[in-house]
Amino acid sequence: xxxxxxxxxxxxxxxxxxxxxxxxxxxxxxxxxxxxxxxxxxxxxxxxxxxxxxxxxxxxxxxxxxxxxxxxxxxxxxxxxxxxxxxxxxxxxxxxxxxxxxxxxxxxxxxxxxxxxxxxxxxxxxxxxxxxxxxxxxxxxxxxxxxxxxxxxxxxxxxxxxxxxxxxxxxxxxxx
Numbered sequence: 001x002x003x004x005x006x007x008x009x010x011x012x013x014x015x016x017x018x019x020x021x022x023x024x025x026x027x028x029x030x031x032x033x034x035x036x037x038x039x040x041x042x043x044x045x046x047x048x049x050x051x052x053x054x055x056x057x058x059x060x061x062x063x064x065x066x067x068x069x070x071x072x073x074x075x076x077x078x079x080x081x082x083x084x085x086x087x088x089x090x091x092x093x094x095x096x097x098x099x100x101x102x103x104x105x106x107x108x109x110x111x112x113x114x115x116x117x118x119x120x121x122x123x124x125x126x127x128x129x130x131x132x133x134x135x136x137x138x139x140x141x142x143x144x145x146x147x148x149x150x151x152x153x154x155x156x157x158x159x160x161x162x163x164x165x166x167x168x169x170x171x172x173x174x175x176x
Contacts, residue, residue: 023042030042052123104163
């Protein structure tokens with residue numbers, strides 16, 4: 001029994017450490033490449049092969065004049081949830097893949113009056129898209145669905161996003 005508890009504790013610590021490391025990497029990327037992401041202070045709550053969960057806290061920096069989360073901060077959270085797993089997979093690839101979002105569709109249902117969690121359950125589909133981008137010289141696209149929820153207030157989505165994730169292998173030109 002004690003051995004099982006030790007194994008369970010080790011797995012929980014590994015999971016917590018992995019999320020902490022992913023959060024630090026995401027914030028560093030925000031600081032160096034996209035300052036708006038750093039400004040919103042996103043945290044990685046879960047990152048598995050199937051599901052990505054990112055949290056953006058409701059703070060002075062992310063609030064609008066009504067005290068709920070500003071729609072720009074909501075869009076930044078959806079961006080993180082939709083792109084984080086693809087970024088991690090791209091880093092593991094030997095070829096250089098360029099990631100961009102072609103478009104964004106958002107539906108807002110309620111005011112987000114608490115910390116917002118962004119859920120994306122398309123991890124396997126994103127992995128397949130990255131594999132396809134590695135094999136192809138063409139741009140590949142996929143709609144990625146993200147739900148935004150405020151668990152402290154209610155279980156219903158406060159917003160839903162559809163972002164078109166677009167990947168392309170970077171081509172290098174020889175200089176003569």
